[in-house]
Amino acid sequence: MTNETTRDGAxxxxxxxxxxxxYHHIRxxxxxxxxxxxxxxLENQLAAAIGVSRTPIREALNRLNAxxxxxxxxxxxxIVADFSLDDAVEIFRLxxxxxxxxxSRAASRISEADLQRLQDLERLMETQFxxxxxxxxxxxxxxxxxxxxxxxxxAAESPRLEKILxxxxxxxxxxxxxxxxxxEVRTRRTHAQHREILSALKARNPExxxxxxxxxxxxxxPTASGSLAHEDGAK
Amino acid sequence: MTNETTRDGAxxxxxxxxxxxxYHHIRxxxxxxxxxxxxxxLENQLAAAIGVSRTPIREALNRLNAxxxxxxxxxxxxIVADFSLDDAVEIFRLxxxxxxxxxSRAASRISEADLQRLQDLERLMETQFxxxxxxxxxxxxxxxxxxxxxxxxxAAESPRLEKILxxxxxxxxxxxxxxxxxxEVRTRRTHAQHREILSALKARNPExxxxxxxxxxxxxxPTASGSLAHEDGAK
DNA sequence: TGAGGAATTTTTGTATACCTTTTTTCGAGA
DNA sequence: TCTCGAAAAAAGGTATACAAAAATTCCTCA
Numbered sequence: 001m002t003n004e005t006t007r008d009g010a011x012x013x014x015x016x017x018x019x020x021x022x023y024h025h026i027r028x029x030x031x032x033x034x035x036x037x038x039x040x041x042l043e044n045q046l047a048a049a050i051g052v053s054r055t056p057i058r059e060a061l062n063r064l065n066a067x068x069x070x071x072x073x074x075x076x077x078x079i080v081a082d083f084s085l086d087d088a089v090e091i092f093r094l095x096x097x098x099x100x101x102x103x104s105r106a107a108s109r110i111s112e113a114d115l116q117r118l119q120d121l122e123r124l125m126e127t128q129f130x131x132x133x134x135x136x137x138x139x140x141x142x143x144x145x146x147x148x149x150x151x152x153x154x155a156a157e158s159p160r161l162e163k164i165l166x167x168x169x170x171x172x173x174x175x176x177x178x179x180x181x182x183x184e185v186r187t188r189r190t191h192a193q194h195r196e197i198l199s200a201l202k203a204r205n206p207e208x209x210x211x212x213x214x215x216x217x218x219x220x221x222p223t224a225s226g227s228l229a230h231e232d233g234a235k
Numbered sequence: 236m237t238n239e240t241t242r243d244g245a246x247x248x249x250x251x252x253x254x255x256x257x258y259h260h261i262r263x264x265x266x267x268x269x270x271x272x273x274x275x276x277l278e279n280q281l282a283a284a285i286g287v288s289r290t291p292i293r294e295a296l297n298r299l300n301a302x303x304x305x306x307x308x309x310x311x312x313x314i315v316a317d318f319s320l321d322d323a324v325e326i327f328r329l330x331x332x333x334x335x336x337x338x339s340r341a342a343s344r345i346s347e348a349d350l351q352r353l354q355d356l357e358r359l360m361e362t363q364f365x366x367x368x369x370x371x372x373x374x375x376x377x378x379x380x381x382x383x384x385x386x387x388x389x390a391a392e393s394p395r396l397e398k399i400l401x402x403x404x405x406x407x408x409x410x411x412x413x414x415x416x417x418x419e420v421r422t423r424r425t426h427a428q429h430r431e432i433l434s435a436l437k438a439r440n441p442e443x444x445x446x447x448x449x450x451x452x453x454x455x456x457p458t459a460s461g462s463l464a465h466e467d468g469a470k
Numbered sequence: 471t472g473a474g475g476a477a478t479t480t481t482t483g484t485a486t487a488c489c490t491t492t493t494t495t496c497g498a499g500a
Numbered sequence: 501t502c503t504c505g506a507a508a509a510a511a512g513g514t515a516t517a518c519a520a521a522a523a524t525t526c527c528t529c530a
Contacts, residue, residue, distance in 0.1 A: 017309060018514065043482070053515045055290075058482090062294060066301050066402075068395065074252060075482055075521050090393055097336055158325050160303065164403055167301075168395060253484065278512070288485045293512090310491050310512055 018056035025050050026060055030069050030080055033174030041070060041078035067167045083175045088222035095169050096217040099149065102156035102165065104210035107201050110155035115202060121148045122194045129187060141187070142173060148194065152201075152213075179222030189219060253291035260285050261295055265304050265315055268409030276305060276313035302402045318410040323457035326406050331452040333400055334384065337391035339445035342436050345390035350437060356383045357429045364422060376422070377408060383429065387436075387448075414457030424454060 026046065029035040041061060043054045050057070061078050064070040072078045125144045132140075153162045180186060193216040200209035261281065264270040276296060278289045285292070296313050299305040307313045360379045388397045415421060428451040435444035 042480095044480090054482090055514055055516090059294070059297060062297060063301065066298065068398075077481070077522090090395055094393070094396060094399075097332060101332055158329070160325055160403060161329060163303075164329075164399055168399055168403070277510095279510090289512090290484055290486090312492090312511070 018052040019059040022046070022050050022052055022056045022060035023063055026057075027064060027069065030064070031170070031172050033172055035080050036174065037080050037082040039080045041080065043078075067170060069170065069172070083171060085179055085222055085224060085226075088171055088175060088179045091169050091171050092217055092221045095165070096214050098161060098165055098169070099153065099217060100210045100214045102153050102158065102161055103197065103201070103213040104206040105158060106152050106155035107204050107206040107209040109157050110152075110201055114151055114155050115198070118148060118151055118198055118201070121151070122191070122198060125194070126191050129191070145190075152197075176222070179224075179226045180220060181223075186220065190216070193219065253287040254294040257281070257285050257287055257291045257295035258298055261292075261299060262304065265299070266405070266407050268407055270315050271409065272315050272317040274315045276315065278313075302405060304405065304407070318406060320414055320457055320459060320461075323406055323410060323414045326404050327452055327456045330400070330404050331449050333396060333404070334388065334452060335445045335449045337388050337393065337396055337400065338432065338436070338448040339441040340393060341387050341390035342439050342441040342444040344392050345387075345436055349386055349390050350433070353383060353386055353433055353436070356386070357426070357433060360429070361426050364426070380425075387432075411457070414459075414461045415455060416458075421455065425451070428454065 026041070035041075043057050043061070047054045047057045061070055061072060065072040065078070069081055070078050071081050121144050125141055125148075128140055128144075150166065153165045156162065177183065193212065197209060197212045197216060200212045261276070270276075278292050278296070282289045282292045296305055296307060300307040300313070304316055305313050306316050356379050360376055360383075363375055363379075385401065388400045391397065412418065428447065432444060432447045432451060435447045
């Protein structure tokens with residue numbers, strides 16, 4: 001899965017539309033921190049880089065704007081959105097409220113197959129963490145972690161809730177790391193919390209599940225002190 | 236329904252972009268029930284009707300799709316989204332959670348000017364209700380009511396929360412009426428509830444404000460019995 | 471040398487043209 | 501007459517062309 005020349009950022013399904021290609025490509029640039037807050041998003045430049053015309057680029061930028069990752073104003077250059085500490089806190093508060101609710105619902109609805117999937121995902125995250133250090137570990141972790149949360153969101157069987165969680169409350173990893181505790185501290189606790197959430201879901205105990213998810217998310221609430229260990233390499 | 240040649244649906248600000256025009260026009264068609272669930276949204280037809288090219292129509296449809304009012308699939312005609320009873324319930328549940336949270340935050344943040352504005356809005360709704368019956372009353376009421384809730388959402392000072400409430404949890408009035416109690420019953424209670432919310436905000440009591448807003452929204456939770464009085468005129 | 475501002479360039483907004491896919495039409499064969 | 505399927509029509513997806521606005525350049529004048 002870790003091939004190097006996937007020139008369309010994300011999933012490589014048979015024939016992807018141009019706007020999907022553009023959307024995933026640009027979103028990837030932002031979420032991975034390849035483009036940072038304030039960077040200019042020029043339609044022509046992106047079109048050339050991605051190899052489609054401006055039309056799908058514009059659609060993709062509009063979607064990202066609706067999701068809050070890009071700031072667009074009429075006749076003004078689009079820029080990558082800036083996330084202050086307050087923004088990060090706001091996002092995590094809302095995630096806690098909504099994902100807590102989702103987890104509560106999931107507790108009485110989730111299938112055995114999805115429970116198994118969650119267990120597999122968590123086991124994968126933990127073994128990868130043991131084998132590689134947290135350095136190499138990171139990209140893989142983010143993907144698995146995202147799926148862990150996505151499975152729970154889907155199990156809540158509330159399509160609008162799922163959509164909001166997937167598209168309106170994202171925070172670029174680079175920003176999150178800036179405001180969060182050092183990765184290795186955070187990650188160890190995350191594993192324990194994930195296991196607790198899983199236990200609560202298996203017990204089909206909505207209140208416990210909700211509380212465990214809330215604890216998980218509130219423990220990640222960004223702080224002013226931020227990360228003390230991890231400073232991004234480039235200037 | 237009153238005037239006949241308002242060719243741009245909503246607000247008529249100085250120079251509106253073509254996509255704004257298209258967006259408000261189509262959104263208005265859906266929310267007022269002029270276009271109903273399942274109706275086809277043909278790009279050419281809308282373009283001709285609104286007087287712009289397909290490009291801004293497509294942008295508008297994409298926005299409405301993201302908001303859940305329109306269903307788009309690749310290479311498939313867009314249609315006005317269908318709202319089942321379950322959808323309506325889901326929307327009100329999520330509104331209750333999020334708008335309750337917003338009201339709680341608003342209680343400790345809202346300005347005196349906004350409190351006054353809320354009082355004025357509520358007084359307007361009530362006097363209009365006395366003067367006109369609930370028949371004529373309706374269009375005006377929806378606008379004032381929407382602003383009442385919007386003022387509170389804004390006072391929460393959580394831009395993402397405000398955006399979600401404004402754009403992801405809408406229900407066309409025609410659908411709401413189908414699943415809700417008769418209008419005159421509902422409206423009388425709404426006035427009392429609005430006054431209670433206002434009192435709680437004035438008292439700057441977050442818990443009370445949140446509970447009052449929750450009571451308001453849960454009292455509107457759509458039911459299978461639905462409206463017994465109001466059946467739409469046309470076949 | 472620096473500030474103001476007009477001309478140029480760049481960039482975004484919209485319209486149109488063209489291509490691909492879907493939908494419909496309509497005719498052949500059972 | 502019904503069904504299947506190919507041809508035609510219609511509709512959406514993308515590229516390009518042109519218009520409007522903003523950003524930049526560069527000249528003028530203090």
